[in-house]
Amino acid sequence: xxxxxxxxxxxxxxxxxxxxxxxxxxxxxxxxxxxxxxxxxxxxxxxxxxxxxxxxxxxxxxxxxxxxxxxxxxxxxxxxxxxxxxxxxxxxxxxxxxxxxxxxxxxxxxxxxxxxxxxxxxxxxxxxxxxxxxxxxxxxxxxxxxxxxxxxxxxxxxxxxxxxxxxxxxxxxxxxxxxxxxxxxxxxxxxxxxxxxxxxxxxxxxxxxxxxxxxxxxxxxxxxxxxxxxxxxxxxxxxxxxxxxxxxxxxxxxxxxxxxxxxxxxxxxxxxxxxxxxxxxxxxxxxxxxxxxxxxxxxxxxxxxxxxxxxxxxxxxxxxxxxxxxxxxxxxxxxxxxxx
Amino acid sequence: xxxxxxxxxxxxxxxxxxxxxxxxxxxxxxxxxxxxxxxxxxxxxxxxxxxxxxxxxxxxxxxxxxxxxxxxxxxxxxxxxxxxxxxxxxxxxxxxxxxxxxxxxxxxxxxxxxxxxxxxxxxxxxxxxxxxxxxxxxxxxxxxxxxxxxxxxxxxxxxxxxxxxxxxxxxxxxxxxxxxxxxxxxxxxxxxxxxxxxxxxxxxxxxxxxxxxxxxxxxxxxxxxxxxxxxxxxxxxxxxxxxxxxxxxxxxxxxxxxxxxxxxxxxxxxxxxxxxxxxxxxxxxxxxxxxxxxxxxxxxxxxxxxxxxxxxxxxxxxxxxxxxxxxxxxxxxxxxxxxxxxxxxxxxxxxxxxxxxxxxxxxxxxxxxxxxxxxxxxxxxxxxxxxxxxxxxxxxxxxxxxxxxxxxxxxxxxxxxxxxxxxxxxxxxxxxxxxxxxxxxxxxxxxxxxxxxxxxxxxxxxxxxxxxxxxxxxxxxxxxxxxxxxxxxxxxxxxx
Numbered sequence: 001x002x003x004x005x006x007x008x009x010x011x012x013x014x015x016x017x018x019x020x021x022x023x024x025x026x027x028x029x030x031x032x033x034x035x036x037x038x039x040x041x042x043x044x045x046x047x048x049x050x051x052x053x054x055x056x057x058x059x060x061x062x063x064x065x066x067x068x069x070x071x072x073x074x075x076x077x078x079x080x081x082x083x084x085x086x087x088x089x090x091x092x093x094x095x096x097x098x099x100x101x102x103x104x105x106x107x108x109x110x111x112x113x114x115x116x117x118x119x120x121x122x123x124x125x126x127x128x129x130x131x132x133x134x135x136x137x138x139x140x141x142x143x144x145x146x147x148x149x150x151x152x153x154x155x156x157x158x159x160x161x162x163x164x165x166x167x168x169x170x171x172x173x174x175x176x177x178x179x180x181x182x183x184x185x186x187x188x189x190x191x192x193x194x195x196x197x198x199x200x201x202x203x204x205x206x207x208x209x210x211x212x213x214x215x216x217x218x219x220x221x222x223x224x225x226x227x228x229x230x231x232x233x234x235x236x237x238x239x240x241x242x243x244x245x246x247x248x249x250x251x252x253x254x255x256x257x258x259x260x261x262x263x264x265x266x267x268x269x270x271x272x273x274x275x276x277x278x279x280x281x282x283x284x285x286x287x288x289x290x291x292x293x294x295x296x297x298x299x300x301x302x303x304x305x306x307x308x309x310x311x312x313x314x315x316x317x318x319x320x321x322x323x324x325x326x327x328x329x330x331x332x333x334x335x336x337x338x339x340x
Numbered sequence: 341x342x343x344x345x346x347x348x349x350x351x352x353x354x355x356x357x358x359x360x361x362x363x364x365x366x367x368x369x370x371x372x373x374x375x376x377x378x379x380x381x382x383x384x385x386x387x388x389x390x391x392x393x394x395x396x397x398x399x400x401x402x403x404x405x406x407x408x409x410x411x412x413x414x415x416x417x418x419x420x421x422x423x424x425x426x427x428x429x430x431x432x433x434x435x436x437x438x439x440x441x442x443x444x445x446x447x448x449x450x451x452x453x454x455x456x457x458x459x460x461x462x463x464x465x466x467x468x469x470x471x472x473x474x475x476x477x478x479x480x481x482x483x484x485x486x487x488x489x490x491x492x493x494x495x496x497x498x499x500x501x502x503x504x505x506x507x508x509x510x511x512x513x514x515x516x517x518x519x520x521x522x523x524x525x526x527x528x529x530x531x532x533x534x535x536x537x538x539x540x541x542x543x544x545x546x547x548x549x550x551x552x553x554x555x556x557x558x559x560x561x562x563x564x565x566x567x568x569x570x571x572x573x574x575x576x577x578x579x580x581x582x583x584x585x586x587x588x589x590x591x592x593x594x595x596x597x598x599x600x601x602x603x604x605x606x607x608x609x610x611x612x613x614x615x616x617x618x619x620x621x622x623x624x625x626x627x628x629x630x631x632x633x634x635x636x637x638x639x640x641x642x643x644x645x646x647x648x649x650x651x652x653x654x655x656x657x658x659x660x661x662x663x664x665x666x667x668x669x670x671x672x673x674x675x676x677x678x679x680x681x682x683x684x685x686x687x688x689x690x691x692x693x694x695x696x697x698x699x700x701x702x703x704x705x706x707x708x709x710x711x712x713x714x715x716x717x718x719x720x721x722x723x724x725x726x727x728x729x730x731x732x733x734x735x736x737x738x739x740x741x742x743x744x745x746x747x748x749x750x751x752x753x754x755x756x757x758x759x760x761x762x763x764x765x766x767x768x769x770x771x772x773x774x775x776x777x778x779x780x781x782x783x784x785x786x787x788x789x790x791x792x793x794x795x796x797x798x799x800x801x802x803x804x805x806x807x808x809x810x811x812x813x814x815x816x817x818x819x820x821x822x823x824x825x826x827x828x829x830x831x832x833x834x835x836x
Contacts, residue, residue, distance in 0.1 A: 016687075016730070206705050206706055207701075207704050207705055207706060208697045208701050208704050208705075208706060211690065211697065212697075214686065214690070215683055215686070215690070215694060218683040218685050218686050219679070219680075219682070219683050219684070221679060221680050222674075222679070222680050222681055222682060222683055223683075224644070224662060225642070225644060225662050225672060225674055225680055225681070226662070226666075226694045226695045226748065227662050227663040227665075227666035227695055227752075228694075229661075229663050285683070285686065286685065
């Protein structure tokens with residue numbers, strides 16, 4: 001029917017702001033990578049490039065939930081604590097009930113599938129708690145999720161008495177973490193991450209659900225008056241974000257055959273930083289998981305080159321801070337300039 | 341300095357906005373130490389005039405003399421320093437601070453950044469106590485009623501030695517006894533060399549407190565007269581609406597018989613006991629001044645605000661929640677288009693299908709070809725001026741933005757369309773396009789409810805007219821040749 005229209009407004013071929021930011025950050029990534037290849041010994045090796053992705057899969061998994069929530073205009077700072085909680089609980093549920101006098105060697109002895117199912121449910125209930133306070137009671141998300149972050153990690157500390165649980169585990173417990181593509185360092189977790197990123201991209205770009213995430217972030221009042229149940233969407237997204245953290249927790253616990261209370265400390269900030277590096281706006285309504293993926297690679301290049309340069313961990317942290325800061329400023333500057 | 345007789349002289353004042361001349365060659369004088377009332381319908385240009393006086397807007401041309409000297413404020417702060425203070429409807433007090441802190445806000449005495457208690461504070465508190473002795477300086481402002489907060493603001497204005505205090509609808513949100521108290525204060529102010537410019541929609545107040553009244557209409561000055569020379573309300577109303585010939589309303593052929601919407605004893609924080617029926621296929625107009633409860637009524641029917649009472653649509657009781665309303669076949673064009681209707685940072689293509697995503701998706705997946713063609717269809721149908729459907733809604737003009745919001749609601753395929761202030765702040769051309777669209781939709785069998793504070797709009801297109809005042813439905817009229825705009829204005833300003 002389109003050819004019947006006499007004056008047809010063009011379907012623009014101009015790049016959208018979102019793609020612009022993603023390409024801009026890809027440019028930043030390439031520049032940093034080339035720079036690192038010159039400065040850092042052995043940085044150009046294929047194995048190192050693969051490691052950039054495989055060593056950082058968990059940030060990207062967390063980044064999916066965190067980015068979606070940021071696009072709705074909400075934070076989720078509870079994901080790091082939630083990883084520790086799920087990791088510790090999956091171990092505790094699966095440890096044999098030995099009756100040993102050492103509490104840390106004594107678990108519930110549940111079959112592995114039941115154990116991880118229950119641990120994921122616990123993770124999701126943290127998400128449900130976030131959703132209840134944020135979507136229903138309208139408490140600012142930063143406050144609520146900082147609270148549940150400590151609640152989740154605190155529970156993990158109680159269960160492990162502030163240390164870790166790693167004894168009396170059946171062999172099946174380590175399977176998920178040790179599986180991978182034979183002959184490579186690519187683990188199952190990395191494949192899961194890639195699959196999740198692809199699903200997230202499809203959801204974000206092609207589905208009604210994804211579109212509504214942007215609408216809510218762009219104008220929550222108008223979204224409600226347009227018939228979108230903002231409360232339901234936020235609830236679904238907080239539970240989803242918690243589930244993703246839970247999956248990361250299960251996989252990490254399996255890889256290390258251990259549930260550590262200090263697992264994933266500070267990961268919530270890294271997940272936030274890679275989302276911001278990828279152009280997601282904290283004001284809501286703007287950004288993409290694709291950008292977040294690029295952001296994660298930028299952070300990975302910086303971290304890896306800091307290690308390659310044998311910088312002390314203290315300086316690594318500082319360098320990460322400086323690069324993040326410059327990258328985000330540059331990105332906003334480029335966007336403002338483009339918008340005139 | 342010899343004081344001039346006129347504290348303020350306005351000459352040939354003009355203010356243009358894109359597409360609209362809001363103030364058109366206005367000239368009049370305000371005499372020293374009087375209460376000078378300013379009246380006119382919504383859109384008459386009062387607010388614009390006040391904003392020029394307070395430095396919020398720059399005039400396009402013309403001259404203002406304050407105490408005989410040219411007056412050209414560049415900010416509200418500047419206006420205040422030159423002697424004009426304003427009591428806005430949205431009060432400018434800080435709830436979390438004490439009365440004393442509010443009174444000295446922005447002019448505190450400090451030593452190395454620390455606040456100092458000085459004589460200045462005592463002097464200002466003295467001023468306040470002479471106005472209202474019951475207020476304690478250490479009281480938190482959040483504990484005060486609206487009327488008391490107004491008094492704090494008046495005290496601040498007096499302490500700043502203002503010549504003129506502008507009061508913008510000060511009685512809109514306060515009780516009868518508080519109004520009496522306010523009037524006493526205004527009379528005292530007049531006795532102590534302060535000129536008050538008083539704006540109100542409640543015409544009775546003009547006769548009680550006013551010395552002079554200036555009537556404005558369509559951005560123009562109609563008349564300035566001593567209040568004593570005006571006989572009664574109806575004379576004032578005649579001056580307000582003038583001899584405007586309304587665009588002829590054409591009565592519809594045939595009658596709308598079937599009731600589609602029944603509202604029974606609807607009450608909430610802003611509405612009291614509203615009951616009425618709307619017939620299928622008619623255009624129903626709800627008219628009232630600002631604060632009459634029109635928007636609240638629309639929001640309640642739409643399920644956006646909680647209420648008591650029953651609302652039946654097509655015989656079925658409506659549940660709370662806009663999603664339920666849309667599912668039953670009701671769509672709302674909200675009052676504030678940018679903050680409630682539009683997703684300004686998203687493209688036109690993302691805006692149009694929002695209320696009916698099922699129409700452009702299959703199994704939860706968006707079909708982008710359908711999305712584009714649907715958007716293009718509405719862009720053309722409503723003549724939205726844009727070179728691309730990928731343009732951000734923020735970049736469109738007001739009229740085109742409103743057309744995007746209308747497209748959104750039309751796309752919902754609703755049987756009942758509620759339009760809250762559908763033509764506010766848009767240019768004449770877009771306005772008439774929207775009117776013909778409304779008539780067209782009505783012909784196609786849609787039921788339309790218009791909530792408006794523009795009487796010509798209501799009289800021009802609505803089949804039945806519902807008059808609101810103070811959260812109540814005061815009268816229901818059928819539009820036709822015997823419709824009497826004076827009577828309507830009488831009712832919506834509180835007359836019986």
